[in-house]
Amino acid sequence: MKVNTMMRGVLIFLCIFFLSAPLFAAEVRLKLSTTTSTENSGLLYVLLPPFEKQFKVKVDVIAVGSGKAVKLGENGDADVVLVHERDLEDKFVAEGYGVNRRDVMHNDFVIIGPKADPAGIRKAKTGAEAFKLIAKNKFFFVSRGDKSGTHSKELSLWVKAQAKPAGGLYMESGSGMGEVLIMAYEKGAYTLTDRGTYLAFQKEGKINLPILFEGDPTLFNPYGIIAVNPARHPSVNYVMAMALIGWVTSQEGQRIIADFGKERYGAPLFYPDAIEGPR
Amino acid sequence: MASLLELRDITKSYNDTQVLAIPHLVIKQGAVYGIMGPNGAGKSTLLSILAFLVSPTSGDLRWEGMDVNTLNKDVLRRKVTLIHQNPYLFDTTVRKNIVYGLKGRRMPKEKRDEKLLECLKLVGLRGFEERRARELSGGEVQRVAIARALALDPQVLLLDEPTANVDRHGIEQLETILKELNERSQITIIVATHDVNQVHRLSDEVIYLFNGRITAKPPLENLFKGRIVKKDKDLFLFDTGRIVVALPRERDSVSRIAIPPEDIIVSHKPISTSARNSFAGAIAQVTDEGDLVSLIVDIGERLRVTITKRSFREMQLNLGSPVYVTFKSSSIETF
Amino acid sequence: MEYLWEGIKEAIRLIVSLDQEVCRTVLLSLRISLTATFFASFVGIPLGFLISTYEFTLKRPIITVFNTLLSIPTVVVGLFLYSLLSKRGPLGPLDLLFTPPAMVIGQFILAIPIITALTISAIQMVDPRVKWTAMTLGAGPVRTALTVLSEARFALTGAVIAGFGRVIAEVGTAMMVGGNIKGYTRVMTTAIALETSKGEFAFALSLGFILLMVAFSVNVLFHYFQGKRG
Numbered sequence: 001m002k003v004n005t006m007m008r009g010v011l012i013f014l015c016i017f018f019l020s021a022p023l024f025a026a027e028v029r030l031k032l033s034t035t036t037s038t039e040n041s042g043l044l045y046v047l048l049p050p051f052e053k054q055f056k057v058k059v060d061v062i063a064v065g066s067g068k069a070v071k072l073g074e075n076g077d078a079d080v081v082l083v084h085e086r087d088l089e090d091k092f093v094a095e096g097y098g099v100n101r102r103d104v105m106h107n108d109f110v111i112i113g114p115k116a117d118p119a120g121i122r123k124a125k126t127g128a129e130a131f132k133l134i135a136k137n138k139f140f141f142v143s144r145g146d147k148s149g150t151h152s153k154e155l156s157l158w159v160k161a162q163a164k165p166a167g168g169l170y171m172e173s174g175s176g177m178g179e180v181l182i183m184a185y186e187k188g189a190y191t192l193t194d195r196g197t198y199l200a201f202q203k204e205g206k207i208n209l210p211i212l213f214e215g216d217p218t219l220f221n222p223y224g225i226i227a228v229n230p231a232r233h234p235s236v237n238y239v240m241a242m243a244l245i246g247w248v249t250s251q252e253g254q255r256i257i258a259d260f261g262k263e264r265y266g267a268p269l270f271y272p273d274a275i276e277g278p279r
Numbered sequence: 280m281a282s283l284l285e286l287r288d289i290t291k292s293y294n295d296t297q298v299l300a301i302p303h304l305v306i307k308q309g310a311v312y313g314i315m316g317p318n319g320a321g322k323s324t325l326l327s328i329l330a331f332l333v334s335p336t337s338g339d340l341r342w343e344g345m346d347v348n349t350l351n352k353d354v355l356r357r358k359v360t361l362i363h364q365n366p367y368l369f370d371t372t373v374r375k376n377i378v379y380g381l382k383g384r385r386m387p388k389e390k391r392d393e394k395l396l397e398c399l400k401l402v403g404l405r406g407f408e409e410r411r412a413r414e415l416s417g418g419e420v421q422r423v424a425i426a427r428a429l430a431l432d433p434q435v436l437l438l439d440e441p442t443a444n445v446d447r448h449g450i451e452q453l454e455t456i457l458k459e460l461n462e463r464s465q466i467t468i469i470v471a472t473h474d475v476n477q478v479h480r481l482s483d484e485v486i487y488l489f490n491g492r493i494t495a496k497p498p499l500e501n502l503f504k505g506r507i508v509k510k511d512k513d514l515f516l517f518d519t520g521r522i523v524v525a526l527p528r529e530r531d532s533v534s535r536i537a538i539p540p541e542d543i544i545v546s547h548k549p550i551s552t553s554a555r556n557s558f559a560g561a562i563a564q565v566t567d568e569g570d571l572v573s574l575i576v577d578i579g580e581r582l583r584v585t586i587t588k589r590s591f592r593e594m595q596l597n598l599g600s601p602v603y604v605t606f607k608s609s610s611i612e613t614f
Numbered sequence: 615m616e617y618l619w620e621g622i623k624e625a626i627r628l629i630v631s632l633d634q635e636v637c638r639t640v641l642l643s644l645r646i647s648l649t650a651t652f653f654a655s656f657v658g659i660p661l662g663f664l665i666s667t668y669e670f671t672l673k674r675p676i677i678t679v680f681n682t683l684l685s686i687p688t689v690v691v692g693l694f695l696y697s698l699l700s701k702r703g704p705l706g707p708l709d710l711l712f713t714p715p716a717m718v719i720g721q722f723i724l725a726i727p728i729i730t731a732l733t734i735s736a737i738q739m740v741d742p743r744v745k746w747t748a749m750t751l752g753a754g755p756v757r758t759a760l761t762v763l764s765e766a767r768f769a770l771t772g773a774v775i776a777g778f779g780r781v782i783a784e785v786g787t788a789m790m791v792g793g794n795i796k797g798y799t800r801v802m803t804t805a806i807a808l809e810t811s812k813g814e815f816a817f818a819l820s821l822g823f824i825l826l827m828v829a830f831s832v833n834v835l836f837h838y839f840q841g842k843r844g
Binding site: 036040076077175178182201207 | 700701702706707709711712793794795796798799810811812813814
């Protein structure tokens with residue numbers, strides 16, 4: 001009785017053991033914390049592989065909200081941080097958690113909403129003005145509500161507009177950009193979104209909303225990449241972090257950024273900022 | 280015959296209540312013993328001590344002359360096996376149950392299978408190897424339990440009320456098996472039971488247990504105090520204060536009488552026999568004891584009477600039924 | 615409603631075509647959850663057995679604690695483990711954060727209360743005569759314990775399966791300590807969460823169906839290996 005079940009048990013254990021061995025293999029890994037919208041855009045999966053191949057390293061992309069991405073850097077749980085929120089980035093460096101900040105690229109935000117544009121924001125001259133129109137005329141607005149880069153940009157615009165939708169008109173969803181877009185579409189509401197996610201969703205037919213406002217420099221969304229300060233966290237992979245920074249700001253890296261999205265959406269999603277006129 | 284187990288001044292108490300007190304008891308090899316007593320007399324406790332499952336509170340227990348405390352309990356437990364009234368069979372096949380004890384000894388497979396077949400044969404369950412334990416009848420369960428115990432070649436086999444949950448046919452079967460076992464392999468058998476007839480059918484020697492103590496004879500029941508009130512030519516009349524009983528001519532002063540429950544006859548109407556003692560009464564209590572039914576009949580005094588279950592059913596008796604009890608004056612014990 | 619139907623279709627397509635990404639994710643989910651369940655059983659079953667069998671002063675409160683831990687939200691366990699494994703935390707130097715081993719540890723923590731609590735109740739339901747019977751037949755304490763466990767095997771299987779079910783389906787811990795890194799720590803559940811957040815509902819649903827089928831297969835296999843009862 002005992003022998004047979006025991007043997008089966010041992011067999012199962014061995015299977016599990018060997019199957020899981022690869023889990024515990026050691027490799028050089030670089031931890032990059034970034035935002036969900038950055039990861040969702042798919043840029044990283046084009047930009048990183050050449051780097052990984054050349055430097056024989058695996059980059060672990062940890063995608064969370066901007067706030068958390070920076071926090072991971074502060075804790076030393078990431079080696080390098082790529083976000084698009086200048087205030088947070090500056091604070092990160094000023095407090096000594098990060099070093100060697102470089103501009104990488106920017107994308108921009110656009111305001112989208114129902115086709116009929118009941119609030120009439122098409123006529124607005126600045127982002128803040130568009131926001132004011134939405135608030136004053138009492139229309140629905142969906143917010144990220146999750147301390148992400150998009151959320152911060154949105155909040156700064158409300159401040160500039162000196163107005164904000166009240167109560168149920170302002171829907172804080174606490175979720176990713178994709179979900180917010182769908183929510184806006186379903187509810188006929190306005191929202192602020194990065195162009196990249198918008199283009200992707202529009203192209204795939206998940207939503208059908210027009211861009212109602214764009215182009216205002218206040219809506220530009222610059223990305224910065226920062227290495228975590230090894231003086232603060234000696235165990236971070238500083239050398240490889242610096243290599244990655246070097247890569248994304250190099251001619252080749254910047255070119256990949258400039259080309260990304262052209263084929264799929266007909267327009268680039270990002271505009272490289274590290275080098276003047278890359279080519 | 281060699282002495283296997285010897286108990287001296289053994290007592291057992293639970294929470295300051297003493298349940299067993301045995302000054303001296305010897306179990307010899309090859310004999311069949313019956314431990315007889317009403318429920319609560321301490322039979323199960325005694326068996327547990329004899330099986331080395333429970334330690335006595337005080338006293339000296341010896342196995343083959345050696346103090347049990349100096350010996351390995353696990354080894355001893357294999358030499359003396361106890362089969363519970365409701366034996367538990369492991370939730371698996373009959374084979375795996377019987378072979379359980381053997382696996383502990385690292386016996387090679389062929390030997391184990393041999394033993395298995397042997398034991399099944401001894402209890403009359405040939406062919407039952409692959410049956411699932413949970414699918415067996417009460418009698419079959421008892422027999423598998425016995426086979427399981429026998430597989431260990433015990434020197435002593437203890438059985439606690441083995442036929443309590445078995446039908447009449449099964450009882451016969453079991454008793455035959457036990458007798459044959461003893462004859463064939465000289466295994467010492469100790470059976471605890473409350474069935475008087477069974478104990479006499481099976482045992483070479485009977486140990487009577489009453490309130491944790493060994494009594495020389497069956498415990499006295501239907502015991503009454505009183506005094507002789509009339510002396511006739513061949514009869515004395517004994518008055519308990521509530522009933523008057525006819526005694527055969529005896530010693531001059533009798534202060535107590537005892538009437539054996541098995542000698543009392545119960546009937547609906549008074550029966551005309553030579554029995555001098557016949558009383559009307561009503562049934563005050565009914566207790567089921569397997570093949571027998573124990574009644575308390577109130578005739579002024581309360582008498583315990585045992586009748587067969589068959590009779591109980593045939594007479595359609597119940598609590599409160601009015602009955603007549605009759606017994607011969609010669610069956611009364613006097614003190 | 616169309617999401618559901620789309621989801622089923624997509625699920626079938628992905629399975630039939632043996633989509634590489636999906637296969638990798640499924641394998642990773644299985645490896646992590648099976649390993650965690652295995653170790654949790656290895657610890658939880660003996661632990662439950664001991665708690666159930668022996669009398670000691672804190673017995674009742676401890677059993678209550680285990681039963682309460684059954685309801686602990688996965689994200690809370692994730693947070694707790696994150697704070698331990700972070701570079702800022704005491705176990706930082708072990709470099710475990712955002713790796714599969716961290717997820718195994720997290721799921722181990724999740725599975726243990728279930729397996730232990732269910733083992734305790736399984737053992738308590740075993741007929742008290744088992745112990746006694748084993749002893750009469752000459753079994754020592756270890757063999758007696760194994761026999762009791764064997765008599766409870768049906769319920770114990772349920773305990774392990776319940777543990778596995780809890781961890782294969784959880785997101786909170788895997789997300790917090792794994793980081794949902796594509797190709798490395800992305801498992802079925804975190805992938806579903808991600809696809810949902812991207813609005814890819816049909817794809818998310820298809821992954822969900824696949825997860826259910828995987829769990830079903832594991833259960834079937836488990837019962838097979840367990841054999842017919844005894």
